[in-house]
Amino acid sequence: MFAELKKAMTSKRTIIALLTALLVTVNSQLTTPLMDESTLLKIVGIASALIVGDSLRPTVPKTD
Numbered sequence: 001m002f003a004e005l006k007k008a009m010t011s012k013r014t015i016i017a018l019l020t021a022l023l024v025t026v027n028s029q030l031t032t033p034l035m036d037e038s039t040l041l042k043i044v045g046i047a048s049a050l051i052v053g054d055s056l057r058p059t060v061p062k063t064d
Helices: 002-009 012-029 037-056
Strands: none
Touching: 002 012, 012 037
């Protein structure tokens, strides 16, 4: 189980998702937010696009 968790923590997708979730959580808990809602929404959109793009790209190229 710990080997699978360690492998997941080295994934770019997992790291981006965790950092984005941390940013949203911290920003929502502060009395004076670090950034406004529209900027945060743009960052979440970019992170989502990176995760989806990395998921669609083949990790092992086809060899013919």
